[in-house]
Amino acid sequence: MPATIAKTTWKIDAAHSSAEFKVRHMMISYVKGELSGVSGVLELDDENYSRSTIEASIPVATLRTGNDDRDVHLKAADFFDVEKFPVMTFKSKNIRSLGGNDYAVAGDLTIRGVTKSITLTVADVSKPIIDPWGNARLGLSCAAKINRKDFGLLWDTLLEAGGAVLGDEVTITLDVEFTKDK
Numbered sequence: 268m269p270a271t272i273a274k275t276t277w278k279i280d281a282a283h284s285s286a287e288f289k290v291r292h293m294m295i296s297y298v299k300g301e302l303s304g305v306s307g308v309l310e311l312d313d314e315n316y317s318r319s320t321i322e323a324s325i326p327v328a329t330l331r332t333g334n335d336d337r338d339v340h341l342k343a344a345d346f347f348d349v350e351k352f353p354v355m356t357f358k359s360k361n362i363r364s365l366g367g368n369d370y371a372v373a374g375d376l377t378i379r380g381v382t383k384s385i386t387l388t389v390a391d392v393s394k395p396i397i398d399p400w401g402n403a404r405l406g407l408s409c410a411a412k413i414n415r416k417d418f419g420l421l422w423d424t425l426l427e428a429g430g431a432v433l434g435d436e437v438t439i440t441l442d443v444e445f446t447k448d449k
Contacts, residue, residue, distance in 0.1 A: 291434025300332035342432035345422040403447035
């Protein structure tokens with residue numbers, strides 16, 4: 268008889284989770300932004316995290332960079348085209364331990380209708396705790412670097428002195444808190 272795998276279901280707590288990005292601007296500094304409303308489900312194998320799965324989504328219209336004109340441009344057809352592609356998603360395919368509480372989570376990221384395989388480096392996976400209201404919680408931080416052009420985010424302008432207004436590499440960071448389904 269095959270061994271039973273003990274899995275528990277954890278939902279992303281959007282109120283205590285964040286998604287951020289940064290991209291090089293004019294080859295001299297970084298522009299940072301954030302997205303809210305992260306949602307998703309972690310199916311956690313309590314005995315072996317590498318047998319777990321995660322799916323997450325983020326509504327792109329929540330994007331904020333601190334500059335209203337830039338935010339409007341990023342949400343328009345030149346970039347994310349939120350009218351046609353309102354959500355970006357991630358679905359894990361493989362999780363492997365990097366030692367300690369660190370993991371590499373390979374999966375499919377879909378932005379603007381384009382799906383590419385990426386690997387998130389997950390660090391600081393907490394041990395589950397019970398909050399003051401009796402809910403089981405756990406948290407983690409993760410990061411990845413992607414090439415924006417791989418996802419159809421092609422807009423750019425060349426600088427007179429050489430180089431481009433936008434870098435191609437985008438760093439994505441997430442801090443996510445989960446609550447266990449009862």
